[in-house]
Amino acid sequence: MEFRKKRLMIGEAKEMDMVHCLSQLCYEPVKIIRNDHWYHSPLREEHTPSFKVNQALNRWYDHGMGKGGNLVDFGVLFWECSVADALVKLSGDFSFQQQQILPVRSAGEHQGKIKILDSFLLSSWPLQRYLQQRKIPLKIATQFCCEVRYELGEKVWYGIGFENDLGGYEIRNAYHKVSSSPKRITTIQHGATNALIFEGFFDFLSFMVICKTNEHDNADYIILNSLAFLEGIQPLLDSYKNVSLFLDNDDAGKNAVELALTWGKQYQDERRFYEGYGDLNDWLINSPGA
Incomplete structure (x- = not known):
């Protein structure tokens, strides 16, 4: 199959199906009402979907921004570039035209196992943009994460991969999260x-961002990847001074912290530093002083 090598004409770009293009960019509608496809805005962080694409008109409108238009208008804002550069990305550098790679849904929606196809340096623009939305610099992310492509349900998918101690991955993209087997904690020991x-x-x-220093070897780091592992690693944790x-500022996080505090005086609850926020990354994204 051959792909367009020269830049699209602006009229051609405007006629490209926007719902399909958003899917290629790792964005799927939260709900569909007749011709209206509603998304969490790809142009900003939000929790309530207010970005609408009318598929019959092939036009979009972001109610939170009060802006809308055609695919070219969207590309200029999404890639933060000129019309000419947007046309280049839509015609050639828009890498997701070259293969059908869609975002994952939550793990419970799928049957079967994830098969990791390959892993490599984080490079896909939608994943980089997702990191930007969560205020994680690419330089930090690439120290600990990679880009993974994997097979699930006879389709190829992609995401930010974070490897655990047994070689499985926690996988995230702008919409969903899944895990590959085996699932386990991740330890970074010094x-x-x-x-x-x-x-x-x-x-x-987020902690790596907040520290703003390369001197991270004065502590060991344990990422649970699931609260279910906390109690099982108590012997490992008891070996530390x-x-x-x-942990998260929700009921599950609270219960886990309360349990750990019964294990000894060396355990400390650090959630006070991001009190009022869901977790440390939520504080990083939303705190005025972050």
């Missing part, structure tokens, strides 16, 4: 006497 515990890898990456818990 032979330290202090350990910092995180519930998920985006909280760990100090254990700092950076």
Whole structure:
């Protein structure tokens, strides 16, 4: 199959199906009402979907921004570039035209196992943009994460991969999250006497951002990847002089912290630093001083 080598004419670009293009960019509608496809805005962070594409008109409108238009208008805002550069990306550098790679849904929606096809340096633009939305610099992400492509349900998918101690991956993209088997904790050890515990890898990456230093070897880091592993690794945690818990500010996180605090005086609840936010990454994204 051959792909367009020269730049699209602006009229051609405007006629490209926007719902399909958004899917190629790792964005799927949250709900569909007749011709209206509603998304969480690809142009900004939001929790309530307010970005609408009318597929019959092939036009979009972001209610939160009060802006809308055709695919070229969207490309200029999405890639933060000129019309000419947007046309180049839509015609040649728009890499997701070259293969059908769609975002994953939550793990419970799929049957069967994930088969990891390959892993390599993070490079896909939608994944880089997702990191930007979560305020994680690419330089930090690439120290601990990779890009993975994998097979599930006879389709090829992609995401940011964070490897655990048994070779499985936590996988994230702009919409969904899944895990490949085997699922396990991730340990980053420096032979330290202090350990910092995180519930998920985006909280760990957020801590790396907040530290703003390369001197991270004064502690060991344990990313649980699931709270279900906490109780099982108590013997490992008991071997540390100090254990700092950076868990989520929800009921599950609260219960896990309360359990750990009964294990000894070396356990410390660090959630006060991001009180009022869901987790450490939520604080990084939304705190005015972050």
